[in-house]
Amino acid sequence: MKYINLLALVIIFSSCAGPAHLPGLYMDTKGNVTTTLARGAVSKTGEACTVNYVGLVSLGDASIETARKNAGIKKIAYIDNSYTNILGFYQKYCTLVRGN
Numbered sequence: 001m002k003y004i005n006l007l008a009l010v011i012i013f014s015s016c017a018g019p020a021h022l023p024g025l026y027m028d029t030k031g032n033v034t035t036t037l038a039r040g041a042v043s044k045t046g047e048a049c050t051v052n053y054v055g056l057v058s059l060g061d062a063s064i065e066t067a068r069k070n071a072g073i074k075k076i077a078y079i080d081n082s083y084t085n086i087l088g089f090y091q092k093y094c095t096l097v098r099g100n
Contacts, residue, residue, distance in 0.1 A: 026086055027083065027084065027085040028083070028084050030080065030082045031081050042077050042100060044099060045071055046069070046097045047067055047071075047094055047095070048094065048095050049062055049093065050062040050093050051090070051091070054089050055088060055091075063095065067097040068097050071099075075100050076097055077098055077099040080098070082094045
């Protein structure tokens with residue numbers, strides 16, 4: 001009985017430590033964060049991505065700082081992200097930064 005209770009707790013609390021996007025057949029999502037500086041037009045867009053193969057090898061840098069540097073942005077207006085997953089074998093997470 002103790003093992004069943006322990007297993008139930010592990011299953012319940014494991015979602016807190018898991019990734020925000022769970023594997024499925026196909027997933028392509030986008031999200032964004034708007035800062036208080038998001039007024040007016042933006043002139044530059046930078047992107048930084050990580051790619052994961054078969055859940056074993058993950059390569060890349062999807063940090064906001066890398067995306068900002070890639071476009072030479074000094075003032076960030078928007079931060080967007082995108083996530084693509086194909087059968088859990090190929091996953092791509094990108095950070096998109098817009099600003100001036």
